[in-house]
Amino acid sequence: MAYDFDVLIERRGTNCVKWDGLEQRYGDKDLLPFWVADMDFAAAEPIQRALLERIQHPVYGYSSVAASVYEAVISWLERRFSWSIHRDWISFPAGVVNAINLIIQTYTLPGEKVIVQPPVYAPFFNSVRNNGRQVVFNPLVETDRGYVMDFDDLEEKIDSRTRMLILCSPHNPVGRVWRRRELEQLAEICLRHGLLMVSDEIHGDFVYSGHQHIPLASLSPEVEQNTITCMAPSKTFNLAGLATSFVVIPNRSLRDRLNNTLTNVGIDPSALGVIALEAAYRHGEEWLDKLLVYLEGNRDFLKDFIQEEVPGVKMKELEGTYLAWLDCRELQVTGGSLSDFFVKKAKIAVNDGQWFGPGGQGFIRFNIGCPRPLLEEGLNRIREAVKEHRSASVSSRQL
Ligand SMILES: Cc1ncc(COP(=O)(O)O)c(C=O)c1O
Secondary structure, three states, X not given: OOOOOOOOOOOOOOOOHHHHOHHHHHOOOOOEEOOOOOOOOOOOHHHHHHHHHHHXXXXXXXXXXXXXXXXXXXXXXXXXXXXXXXXXXXXOOOOHHHHHHHHXXXXXXXXXXXXXXXXXXXXXXXXXXHOXXXXXXXXXXXXXXXXXXXXXXXXXXXXXXXXXXXXXOOOOOOOOOOOHHHHHHHHHHHHHHOOEEEEEOOOOOOEOOOOOOOOHXXXXXXXXXXXXXXXXXXXXXXXXXXXXXXXXXXXXXXXXXXXXXXXXXXXXXXXHHHHHHHHHHHHOHHHHHHHHHHHHHHHHHHHHHHHHHOOOOEEOOOOEOOEEXXXXXXXXXXXXXXXXXXXXXXOEEOEEHHHHOOOOOOEEEEEOOOOHHHHHHHHHHHHHHHHHHHHHHHHHXXX
């Protein structure tokens, strides 16, 4: 089947955060949005069909998760990642951020420490703080091979109050797909110190040629017993509005504890969400494989464009995710945030690197999950804004 990812779909007027939220977030509704992490593509046709069919039945009461939904998840993980799991290991929280909060509440006590690796998706550390736990930063280190984990720093920061590490894999926003030996080293340290590992693998389906996503828990039976994996079809198939995710917990006693929390707070899987999930994992694979080729084209287009046309901005290697991490430090923007600069001068919305915690200053996160014509227009705007900024800086230095 042919898919046309170049088609521009008008999303304004659907209450979508990315377009309809521009005014509230950036004070200007006419920006082109490259911020929040969803894509401007239509969901795959089998997903639309499954939802329509369900919607045509007019009763939308509580519903349970069919056995076929579990089978679809199990088969997906086996096919895509060679990870074999059991049905009992799966639970359905209402989204990954929801899961992370409930995980923090379930397995740590107020005042205990949770490690995150910034720059990283801000709800990781905000969830820790908002639940009254202490955030410990184990910052990623920039090297000429890209970002790497700092294992020495990690070991130094673990003490008797440290309970948990939250991993982002692949990593939002730096775009790394962690290699097996990196994951092994991380897991070895966490196991040795008795830290529970929470692995957010929501971007796991987005890896580009030459890379392979390895679920942390699949490393060994020992790691599997000490890991809680958060996954979802929401990024992969652009279904974030359906608030559906799943966690995989192979360890029986850990699993009982989270399931207890899910029951206590009254989380029932979304009826429409699980229908979309099943259709996606059963019938969406061809669409996804085509999408990955298209996104890789977007990535290469962005990389070439930045390299050739936007002096002063550098793109970090994007191994996975559709979120590029652009280093704008050389632009030396002053008098406001970088995202303000791009709003005012380029009329585009991006996430300011500072949102991602330590190490984010001077960067922006740029979402390439959009039709190429939109990407091109956004990049043309960046080129012009940067050109003007650089010539203004040169003339002010000459004064
Ligand atoms: C690493 C990561 N985790 C979780 C989420 C959000 O997931 P959910 O919408 O299921 O809460 C995002 C969204 O950008 C993300 O990048």
